[in-house]
Amino acid sequence: MNSNIKHLKNCWILPGFFGLMFTVLSCTGIEKSLQQNEQQNQQQVEHKLARMASAAGQLDSPMVKSLAYQVIVNNDTLGVWQETCYDLAQNGGQTDVHTALFNYVPGTQVKIICSSAFSNFTLSPKRLNIPVVKNGNELTFALPEYYNYALAIPGRAPLLLFGSPDYSAYKPGAVVFAKGIHHGVNGVFKLESNKTYYLEEGAILRGKVLIENVSNVKLIGRGYIDDRTAPVAGNFVKVYRSQNVELRGFGVRHAALGWQVDMVNSSNVNVSNLNLLSFGQNNDGLDLGSGCQDVHFSHCFIGSGDDGFGWHATNAAADGETPLLNCSAHDCMIWKNQVGVGIRIGSSLETSSVEQLTFKDIDIAKMTWGGHSVAIPHSDWADVRNITFEGIRDETIGNTRFVLMYIKQNSNSNPVYRPGTISNIRFIDCVSSATAATFEGYDAEHMIKDVTFKNVKVAGRNMLQSDIVANSFTSNITVVD
Numbered sequence: 001m002n003s004n005i006k007h008l009k010n011c012w013i014l015p016g017f018f019g020l021m022f023t024v025l026s027c028t029g030i031e032k033s034l035q036q037n038e039q040q041n042q043q044q045v046e047h048k049l050a051r052m053a054s055a056a057g058q059l060d061s062p063m064v065k066s067l068a069y070q071v072i073v074n075n076d077t078l079g080v081w082q083e084t085c086y087d088l089a090q091n092g093g094q095t096d097v098h099t100a101l102f103n104y105v106p107g108t109q110v111k112i113i114c115s116s117a118f119s120n121f122t123l124s125p126k127r128l129n130i131p132v133v134k135n136g137n138e139l140t141f142a143l144p145e146y147y148n149y150a151l152a153i154p155g156r157a158p159l160l161l162f163g164s165p166d167y168s169a170y171k172p173g174a175v176v177f178a179k180g181i182h183h184g185v186n187g188v189f190k191l192e193s194n195k196t197y198y199l200e201e202g203a204i205l206r207g208k209v210l211i212e213n214v215s216n217v218k219l220i221g222r223g224y225i226d227d228r229t230a231p232v233a234g235n236f237v238k239v240y241r242s243q244n245v246e247l248r249g250f251g252v253r254h255a256a257l258g259w260q261v262d263m264v265n266s267s268n269v270n271v272s273n274l275n276l277l278s279f280g281q282n283n284d285g286l287d288l289g290s291g292c293q294d295v296h297f298s299h300c301f302i303g304s305g306d307d308g309f310g311w312h313a314t315n316a317a318a319d320g321e322t323p324l325l326n327c328s329a330h331d332c333m334i335w336k337n338q339v340g341v342g343i344r345i346g347s348s349l350e351t352s353s354v355e356q357l358t359f360k361d362i363d364i365a366k367m368t369w370g371g372h373s374v375a376i377p378h379s380d381w382a383d384v385r386n387i388t389f390e391g392i393r394d395e396t397i398g399n400t401r402f403v404l405m406y407i408k409q410n411s412n413s414n415p416v417y418r419p420g421t422i423s424n425i426r427f428i429d430c431v432s433s434a435t436a437a438t439f440e441g442y443d444a445e446h447m448i449k450d451v452t453f454k455n456v457k458v459a460g461r462n463m464l465q466s467d468i469v470a471n472s473f474t475s476n477i478t479v480v481d
Contacts, residue, residue, distance in 0.1 A: 063081045069151075071110065073110055097160055102161065104165060109141075118156075121134075121139070162275040180204070183207060188208050189209045193214040205224065208234065235260075239264075245269045251277070257283075261285065265289070265322065266291070284307045289311075308364070310344045321351045325355055338368045345387065346377040347378070353382055361391040364396065373403065375405070379410045381420045383421050394431065400434050403437040419442040422448040434458060451474075451477040
């Protein structure tokens with residue numbers, strides 16, 4: 001999280017031009033002829049023409065048919081897309097990934113056909129140890145009970161597979177966004193109480209989504225919330241002061257500065273099977289703030305430019321100091337760019353307490369710069385306690401940073417600084433190639449204490465007590481079998 005993010009609610013800096021936008025060719029005559037011939041040379045013509053049309057401003061979605069991969073699930077050929085996503089300026093402002101959506105059912109059979117020869121590959125999450133049969137350019141495997149997968153082949157853009165249940169049962173009686181492009185009023189879709197909004201696959205909402213001061217709202221389906229052709233800075237999908245909310249199944253594609261999903265003072269929120277792909281500045285994935293209670297994330301793919309999860313409390317004057325309480329995330333994958341960490345609690349924690357949080361089976365499949373798997377950088381006054389990190393697995397080879405916790409003033413602190421506390425933190429069944437676990441308390445009244453590492457593996461071995469680096473204002477930080 002950028003040190004100035006807490007001030008950006010009121011003053012956003014617009015990013016530079018995003019670059020060229022891509023989409024599927026809309027000229028029906030050419031499209032028909034291309035569909036009649038699936039040979040590689042014709043696919044290349046389609047690809048080239050789509051990009052030329054995009055450059056001329058005739059197309060409205062940064063997606064073209066992938067030439068790199070074919071995906072067959074249970075004998076059905078999926079649509080595979082090459083998506084151009086927002087990235088950091090130092091990376092040219094954009095990056096490509098390949099994606100495919102599928103309806104998950106137990107025992108799903110998958111075949112991936114790559115366009116050219118390859119030797120090495122990684123299928124994440126690694127922890128599932130999925131048996132893969134390689135036959136030339138083809139990979140085949142059966143999916144365990146898990147929804148999101150990433151195939152990485154050295155030197156190529158990755159293939160990301162996003163699975164979810166069938167959501168069609170939510171459609172009757174819902175406000176339906178049909179396949180196609182929809183524009184919000186002044187660029188914003190304001191959702192209303194006691195309504196279900198259904199996104200058909202192929203539906204694209206051009207603009208931000210605001211769920212504010214409402215209750216009993218559902219936003220569900222396999223469409224996209226996507227501003228890549230007309231990006232506007234600011235947090236993108238916002239749930240503020242609302243209750244009883246469901247967010248399920250859709251993709252989030254933000255192309256400017258701002259957190260992808262942000263919640264403040266909201267309760268009883270369930271989020272599942274979202275796929276997020278925004279890799280630029282301050283593009284945190286799934287963020288929570290003050291007053292969020294009983295918010296639960298599951299089976300989400302978090303492609304982020306900054307923190308995968310960023311849970312904090314940035315502004316007590318505006319948001320109050322109701323505790324951030326009883327929230328969780330499980331079975332999610334993080335694919336992270338060069339800024340931030342995998343899971344962050346902090347840095348701004350301007351609230352009474354942050355407690356009873358659980359992260360379980362979180363796979364950090366990519367972390368480009370080697371940031372910490374987990375960090376609690378505490379720069380304000382909250383009592384942070386009773387947090388469990390179970391089954392956190394950082395797949396980053398050669399990473400040197402595992403856990404960081406501190407209590408101290410920094411650039412994110414409230415101008416009137418007051419230190420807080422950190423206590424009762426548990427790490428269970430975690431894995432990292434890194435060994436560094438660093439702890440820095442503030443003083444004898446504001447300590448880090450009662451932190452336990454149980455059955456944790458670092459650098460291919462059992463974690464040792466000697467891996468702990470701590471100052472004198474810490475207590476009872478232990479490693480146990």
